[in-house]
Amino acid sequence: MSIGGPQALASLEEAMRDIRREEDEISRRLARSSEVIAKVKESEAELFRQLAQLRLDPSIQRELDGRISSAEVRARETLKTHGKAIEGAQKTLDGFEAGRVSLIERRANAVAVLAEKQQALDALLKEVAVRLEADPAYIEKRTAAAALAEIADQSLDKTKQAEADREEKGKPYRDDPLFIYLWDNGFGTSAYRGGNLTRYLDGLVAGLVGFAKARPNYAMLNDIPLRLREHAERQAAGAEAAEGELAAFADAAADAAGGKPLREARAKAQADVDAIDAAIVEAEDKRDAAAQSLQDLNGSDNPVLSSAAAALAAALGQEDIQTLLAEARRTRTGQDDTIVAQIDDARTRMREEEEESRDLRDRARTLAARRRELEDIQWEFKKQRFDDPRSTFREDRLVGDLLNDFLRGGISAASYWDQWRKSQNWTPGSEWGAGNSSSRQGGSPWEGGGGFNWPDNSFGGGGGSSGNRKPRAPGGFGGGWSGGGSSSGGSGGGFSRPRTGSSGTRKHGGFKTGGGF
Template identity: 30%
Template sequence: MWTGPRALSSIDESLQSIRNDVVRLDNELKQLTHRQGGLQRQRVQLLNDIAEVRLSALDVGEIKANFRSADQQALDILSQRDLAITDIDARVSQCHQAVQAAESRRHDLLEAVNKKSQALADIEAAVQSELQGDSVYQAQLSQARQAESIAQQAAHKVAQARTDMAEKAEPYQADKLFMYLWERHFGTPDYSANLFARFMDSWVARLIGFEPARVDYWNLTAIPERLLAHANGVKEAAEIEFEAVQAIEKQHLDAAGAEQVEVQLQALRTSVDEQDDEIETLESDLNALISQRDAFVTGADEYMQRCFATLRDAMEQADLASVNSYVRETSSSVDDVRLDEIHRVDRQLSELKSDLEDVRAMHERRLDKLKELEKVRRDFKNSRFDDVRSGFDNEALIATVLGQFIQGLVSGSDVWRVIQRHQRYRDIGASPDFGSGGLGQIGDILSDELLRGSRRSRRSRSTWHWPKPRRGGGGFNFPSRGGGSGDGGGFTTGGGF
């Protein structure tokens, strides 16, 4: 079984692999873009050479001037572009280093958190061992279990009574005349009507035998309400017994110094959360810088566009069709070679364009993968899956899915679903279902209607420490209860997330 920190490390390794791919594709795009600019300038130079030898003096002067000016402008623009690339590369590198430094600090803080969490678990384990032999505690725990059982039975009776009422009430509710009189409270002190209406209602009541049916229907609807009142009463009694169990547990924990350790743990956890916020901000900044750099590495930046436009304008001013025709009509093998070279350059530019499109598409896909896996890692941290109490079975499957993600075979949501499914509680000493932790959730036993105005699940006020999920996190798989054993050995690992 992987520990939580080991699983996080595996995610980080996959992230680094994708980042390395992005850097590699960045370099490929830079080389292709640089080569594209060089071929464009080479094409202009070849045209300039042909014009210098073969065109008329007047045309030569104009075309050479245009070509030389365009070439110089292109060189100047590319020099400015090189400076801009150097600047954006430096900013990306600086931000990347900041992310790595923040992740390193986070790693150190997490180690401190898990050490402190283990220390708290050791204290809780010692307290639980003491409570196993505490007769007062065991007696109170027994009372709480009995009260819980009574509350469960009462809740079951309420549910059964409501089911019975829903079935048996159908004939009454289907009788429109009966329901008309019932809703007007006929036959009760709440009934109010004028003389004529009273006469007609009385006639209808005699006609359908309303009075005995009214009594039966009232009893049918009153039973669930009476049981509900009883269920609420025994629920409150069970809560009192539960709180008495917790009071003894907390008394022993305080005597063992657990409160101070828990305060220290919470302070460390807050520091980790703050570090995660910093990492998230830095990663957002880094992704924004990478997006800016993408324009340069793909040749879509303003500098390269200006360079291409300058060279394109210069070439458009020369009648290239005339140049081609003129050269073919002459006997100069030198010009023929130059024209063939232009055609070769054009073919290379066409192939280069296709290569650029392919590499750009791969680059964009890797960036998308990077963002997907960064989200998986944020969800992992927010769910506290990197806690010392967290573990992962079937680590081979998780490693395989991460590998498939890197290859582009599965999505980030697929990775997260596998991680959630195989996250388990990891036993580090103290048992989360010991004592009060093993009692059923009284608040969860009853339905929402039964709970109106009362406290909800006790898990959030458990005596024993348990990592609480952060914003956006799903939290741990709670161990399923195995009877609330006093010795803390009755739970099993949770199944679904």
């Protein structure tokens, strides 16, 4: 079952929202984990106070209690300040996300306006096309363009055949080392520079291999394709010029029918979409930077968290306190055993919290990388106008199983994007629909040059003006006659999305992840 372009982009955006929701949830869980670890540390400190009351004399108790209390106060104040910093970073992040969502909604409205303008323009161009079919002047130009295109095609075919003959029939010459030695040195021509002895010896070799008879044949094999190619290029240039005249004639007819204001309105709508896309990139990069700042605040190597934990850990790890704990373990009293067990439980819980925090931080880094990759794909998707209502995708798994595989790291971003490219089609009736044989004006029906994009491939700049001219293969002559309908700007996953900040290196290898995806 196929899916439409707008629906496909909406599915990618929903996946993006899922990633961001999980990122936000991880940030909240990391903040809570920091609070839990701080409270467990305080609980451990209180347990050591109780143990000291049971086993130490009052003067030593007061000294130990003062040390622990001082460390607790410093840690509590540090964590309080840190908590406010996290709260502020989360608010900043939420603000950027709200702005991004607002831009996405604005873009959807702008795309709807663009589709409306395009539809009105297409309707007019179809009416003009019907009139042009009965216009003798247009028919004459189209017939001439078709004839020139046919001649250009025949010239190209002859050139390819001559080039194939050169490769096939020239192989025996190239495989003969003596012949090719004489050929490379220009023997028998004015380019030859051998001395008397060399000339004498080369003459013996030439007689041995029959060079005098073979050289003109090999020269002709090489010369004919070059001359045919020059001729084919001239014919292709003439055909291209004829198509340009035909396009100009059709565009003038469209302008006379009122097409210019419609074209300008469509161009303005397109510019609005492009401006919003640029704003989305900026908003995403700002949000990315804010997310990185929040991740740094929640990081295990954050100096604020480290200093807060270290101060209390140092107080609880001093030799006299460790001696106190060791002695309590050696004695067998009910109260001692209860407190020691509670200290062990607190330390076990702290280790579990720290391990979970490490896992969450790893997951956050993976999600950030996956989000950037999905941003790359969305950018390419919109850049190629795949969200045009006339764009469809044959493979609905792109927003199902394949999307899940990408999010889980089963396939790379490059491979996932390549699946989109291969599945994409333009619906019949758009100038890039079925039967299009030229890419002279760009890679999608929303991209135009100076003239009109004719919706039926038969008029103007759409490239199909030469009647039944067969499609040209890539590398053909005339500048824009290479084949291909929906160009994606290359294969292999090379993404072109601009990045306005140093938000980390984009990776496309795919991460093996668990969690919510």
